[in-house]
Amino acid sequence: MAAGLDRGYAEVRSGKSRNWRWLLLCLPILYGLIFYVWPLFQVIRSSGFEIGQLAAATKTINRTVSFSLWQATLSTILTLALGLPAAYVLYCFRFPTRSTLRLLTAIPFILPTVVVAAAFNALVGSGGWLNQVWQALTGNEKPLLTLTGSLAGILLAHIFYNLTIVIRMAGPAWSSLNPRLEAAAQTLGASPWQVFHSVTLPLLRPVIVSAALLVFLFDFTSFGVILLVGGIRFSTLEVEIYRQTLSFYNLPLASLLALIQLACTLAFAALYQYFSSRPLPLVPASERKAARKPDGWQQLLRISLLILFLWIFFAGPLISLTASAFWSIGADRGERSLVNAGWTLAHFSGLVKNRNSDLFYVPPLTALMNSLKFAVLTAFASVGLGMLLVYGLPWRGKLRSVAVILLMLPLGTSAVTLGLGYILTFNKPPLAWGGGPWILPLAHTLVALPFVVRTLMPAVSSIPSFYRQSAAVLGAGSWRIFWTVDLPLIRRVLVSAFIFAFTISLGEFGATSLLYRPQYPTLPVAIFRYLSLPGAANYGQAMAMSVVMMLACAAGILIIEKSSGFLTGEGGE
Amino acid sequence: MTAEVHAPTLLRVMTHDSFAISADLVKQFETEHQAKIEFIKAGDAGAALNKALFTADNPLADVLFGVDNTFLTRALEHPLFEPYDSPALANIPPQFRLDSGNSALPVDYGDVCINYDKSYFQQVGLPIPTRFSDLTKAEYAGLLVVENPASSSPGMAFLLSTIAAYGPEGYLDFWQALRDNGVVVVNDWETAYYTNFSASSGRGPQAMVVSYGTSPAAEVIYASQPVTESPTASVVSENMCFRQVEFIGILRGTQERQLAEQFVDFMLSQPVQEDIPLQMFMFPVLSTASIPDVFVQNVQIPEQPASIDSELVERNREKWLQDWTEVMLK
Numbered sequence: 001m002a003a004g005l006d007r008g009y010a011e012v013r014s015g016k017s018r019n020w021r022w023l024l025l026c027l028p029i030l031y032g033l034i035f036y037v038w039p040l041f042q043v044i045r046s047s048g049f050e051i052g053q054l055a056a057a058t059k060t061i062n063r064t065v066s067f068s069l070w071q072a073t074l075s076t077i078l079t080l081a082l083g084l085p086a087a088y089v090l091y092c093f094r095f096p097t098r099s100t101l102r103l104l105t106a107i108p109f110i111l112p113t114v115v116v117a118a119a120f121n122a123l124v125g126s127g128g129w130l131n132q133v134w135q136a137l138t139g140n141e142k143p144l145l146t147l148t149g150s151l152a153g154i155l156l157a158h159i160f161y162n163l164t165i166v167i168r169m170a171g172p173a174w175s176s177l178n179p180r181l182e183a184a185a186q187t188l189g190a191s192p193w194q195v196f197h198s199v200t201l202p203l204l205r206p207v208i209v210s211a212a213l214l215v216f217l218f219d220f221t222s223f224g225v226i227l228l229v230g231g232i233r234f235s236t237l238e239v240e241i242y243r244q245t246l247s248f249y250n251l252p253l254a255s256l257l258a259l260i261q262l263a264c265t266l267a268f269a270a271l272y273q274y275f276s277s278r279p280l281p282l283v284p285a286s287e288r289k290a291a292r293k294p295d296g297w298q299q300l301l302r303i304s305l306l307i308l309f310l311w312i313f314f315a316g317p318l319i320s321l322t323a324s325a326f327w328s329i330g331a332d333r334g335e336r337s338l339v340n341a342g343w344t345l346a347h348f349s350g351l352v353k354n355r356n357s358d359l360f361y362v363p364p365l366t367a368l369m370n371s372l373k374f375a376v377l378t379a380f381a382s383v384g385l386g387m388l389l390v391y392g393l394p395w396r397g398k399l400r401s402v403a404v405i406l407l408m409l410p411l412g413t414s415a416v417t418l419g420l421g422y423i424l425t426f427n428k429p430p431l432a433w434g435g436g437p438w439i440l441p442l443a444h445t446l447v448a449l450p451f452v453v454r455t456l457m458p459a460v461s462s463i464p465s466f467y468r469q470s471a472a473v474l475g476a477g478s479w480r481i482f483w484t485v486d487l488p489l490i491r492r493v494l495v496s497a498f499i500f501a502f503t504i505s506l507g508e509f510g511a512t513s514l515l516y517r518p519q520y521p522t523l524p525v526a527i528f529r530y531l532s533l534p535g536a537a538n539y540g541q542a543m544a545m546s547v548v549m550m551l552a553c554a555a556g557i558l559i560i561e562k563s564s565g566f567l568t569g570e571g572g573e
Numbered sequence: 574m575t576a577e578v579h580a581p582t583l584l585r586v587m588t589h590d591s592f593a594i595s596a597d598l599v600k601q602f603e604t605e606h607q608a609k610i611e612f613i614k615a616g617d618a619g620a621a622l623n624k625a626l627f628t629a630d631n632p633l634a635d636v637l638f639g640v641d642n643t644f645l646t647r648a649l650e651h652p653l654f655e656p657y658d659s660p661a662l663a664n665i666p667p668q669f670r671l672d673s674g675n676s677a678l679p680v681d682y683g684d685v686c687i688n689y690d691k692s693y694f695q696q697v698g699l700p701i702p703t704r705f706s707d708l709t710k711a712e713y714a715g716l717l718v719v720e721n722p723a724s725s726s727p728g729m730a731f732l733l734s735t736i737a738a739y740g741p742e743g744y745l746d747f748w749q750a751l752r753d754n755g756v757v758v759v760n761d762w763e764t765a766y767y768t769n770f771s772a773s774s775g776r777g778p779q780a781m782v783v784s785y786g787t788s789p790a791a792e793v794i795y796a797s798q799p800v801t802e803s804p805t806a807s808v809v810s811e812n813m814c815f816r817q818v819e820f821i822g823i824l825r826g827t828q829e830r831q832l833a834e835q836f837v838d839f840m841l842s843q844p845v846q847e848d849i850p851l852q853m854f855m856f857p858v859l860s861t862a863s864i865p866d867v868f869v870q871n872v873q874i875p876e877q878p879a880s881i882d883s884e885l886v887e888r889n890r891e892k893w894l895q896d897w898t899e900v901m902l903k
Contacts, residue, residue: 117768247723250891358852420624423627533795534795535792536797
């Protein structure tokens with residue numbers, strides 16, 4: 001019966017709604033054309049690129065494409081393997097420190113690669129405390145772990161960075177699953193594994209596939225991690241595009257590689273689209289199962305072990321990073337004595353001093369405010385455009401599939417290429433807006449939009465139509481239906497989307513470094529300024545600035561989560 | 574309202590990311606010439622030049638600072654700059670004036686040298702290496718970290734100094750020997766210095782790092798607690814350092830030629846030249862500019878730095894890098 005109603009409703013919608021759909025889509029399409037298609041077209045046109053080069057560069061192309069694919073596949077599998085249990089535990093169970101741990105897993109996502117590398121180094125590097133303890137205990141000269149320069153290091157860094165994607169996408173969906181479906185399976189005698197395998201997993205499939213695609217694309221186009229952690233033996237397409245553009249000035253080859261990367265992205269997006277189409281049955285908050293306590297000692301043990309592991313995995317490097325911001329290694333470093341070393345606040349107080357009255361000195365408050373401003377603007381712009389897209393696109397059909405595939409493209413677009421495109425496009429008429437500060441949030445929105453849409457779309461399309469029909473029958477207008485039916489149902493994913501956009505903007509450095517004007521410094525820019533000069537104080541201040549950045553990120557996420565509760569009249573979680 | 578007041582003229586100056594200058598000096602220039610300077614930072618030296626070349630038809634800026642001697646040919650060939658015979662050139666020694674056409678005018682110079690951890694060498698009782706071939710000896714095994722020349726400009730400078738020492742035919746054998754002796758290659762200076770170098774905050778495993786000749790002075794100036802002596806020093810033996818000279822030029826097609834000239838003169842003036850060491854950790858090219866004490870005390874200046882013809886670099890850059898990569902990554 002519901003299906004019949006569904007169809008009837010769809011017919012009513014399609015009749016009068018085609019026009020307003022196009023109206024909703026106007027803005028996102030215009031945005032895409034101006035800030036993506038046109039700059040990219042410009043840069044490829046002026047690079048002097050020829051398809052005939054393909055033959056000459058086969059070796060480079062084969063090597064980089066196969067390595068990009070190989071490491072991204074491994075990274076994605078590992079990230080999912082840890083991320084799904086983590087999402088389940090973090091969203092479906094109630095335990096002490098749950099919200100802190102959730103927050104903690106989101107922080108690596110925003111940190112510049114240099115800082116994460118320094119954090120890992122302080123912990124597990126050859127001079128880090130883990131190796132020092134190991135050497136002291138065993139008398140072994142050889143360090144226990146050497147992660148830099150290895151594939152293992154790359155994979156570890158990718159998991160550390162991208163785990164939050166899986167957690168933030170699968171977690172809310174998991175906790176919003178209709179509990180009756182699982183209960184029904186249990187009643188019918190299914191074992192827990194059977195319930196998971198034949199009920200939960202298929203229901204979650206669209207979300208898992210979405211998360212996997214995003215993680216895969218992030219890993220496939222990985223840049224900073226490959227350069228810093230992997231060392232020089234590893235090169236992804238993105239790294240090669242950067243080298244060809246900025247080191248060799250071989251623009252034709254760079255453009256060719258950028259197009260190949262785009263084509264690969266398109267292929268993955270299409271492939272994944274093919275596999276993910278079933279909607280996810282969400283339920284209103286009142287019917288939702290409450291986060292529960294573990295059931296039995298075995299489950300308690302398993303969950304506790306996972307929580308402990310997550311704590312160590314995330315808190316370890318972040319604490320060692322924080323510690324190095326408060327630690328002065330003293331003057332007599334060579335002797336490794338702790339006599340002059342000690343805890344200090346000097347690195348933080350040093351941030352507010354402009355030594356040498358440098359013109360490009362970045363006051364930390366200015367950098368913080370700029371970063372937050374850009375992040376909030378990005379979040380509003382991308383959630384706004386994302387909602388327009390999600391509601392503007394038809395519920396099903398070819399057009400929707402194609403749009404969803406195309407939306408993934410920005411993630412597979414080389415930041416170097418697009419940055420050059422922006423420089424070409426926004427510095428001459430009719431779009432000579434290049435110097436404005438707003439170009440940064442608009443560029444960040446491009447990266448955030450795929451996340452926002454991928455987060456919102458499964459949720460919105462899975463709202464059962466009869467909810468809206470009932471509201472319509474009771475006399476509610478479209479806007480009122482959206483406000484009273486849709487919004488409460490998608491509140492959690494909306495918050496997730498907003499946080500994604502916020503954190504993406506906060507940590508984005510690729511486009512920022514290309515479009516950067518010294519008048520509008522952001523936190524990552526400030527961190528790099530300190531790290532680019534020798535001296536213990538510079539290192540300490542870079543770490544101090546990173547701590548400021550972590551705090552800003554954590555505070556931002558907390559505020560978004562709290563305020564969303566007020567927005568829809570639902571208390572915090 | 575007075576008729577005299579007009580809006581300041583905008584001058585756009587593109588630089589590499591390491592450019593720094595005292596705010597007062599810039600303000601003074603702006604007041605004096607009724608100008609507003611907009612600085613555009615465009616990546617490292619190579620990236621900034623490439624961006625300028627890429628937008629040459631529709632220039633992003635009026636002046637470009639930061640092209641170094643290894644990239645000079647690329648800039649002059651295009652040609653990217655308009656010549657300008659600045660009167661300030663009279664006080665700049667000819668050794669720095671590598672472009673006789675005065676399209677690119679020298680501003681500062683510095684050396685890329687191996688820095689070493691003083692106390693490590695003292696404790697172990699190891700002599701400081703005095704020539705490249707020392708680095709392939711067993712007692713220095715695994716003690717040196719260098720940057721990838723394809724992604725780092727000090728890395729490129731160091732590669733060039735080995736090419737200058739061994740010639741385009743012999744340098745690969747030297748690198749093979751270095752590799753056999755456990756040299757560590759990382760992608761950028763930040764990692765080499767802060768993660769791998771034993772005398773930095775990262776307390777890494779390598780006691781020698783390819784860095785700048787002025788880094789020991791920075792270690793004193795930016796120490797966590799006041800120190801009198803740098804924990805690091807440079808190896809400055811004959812031909813072991815590579816000298817970088819950085820140039821400024823007026824970009825072809827500027828609408829503000831006069832103001833651009835004034836800015837070039839300003840960069841070569843005594844106050845700015847004397848500001849350079851503490852801001853950018855480079856040395857002024859102006860012979861009359863004085864150098865701060867902390868540099869005199871902590872920086873070793875090589876008497877005979879390695880040098881290599883800019884045109885030779887431009888013709889062979891890609892081949893050298895590729896050959897090097899083959900040897901080091903196989």
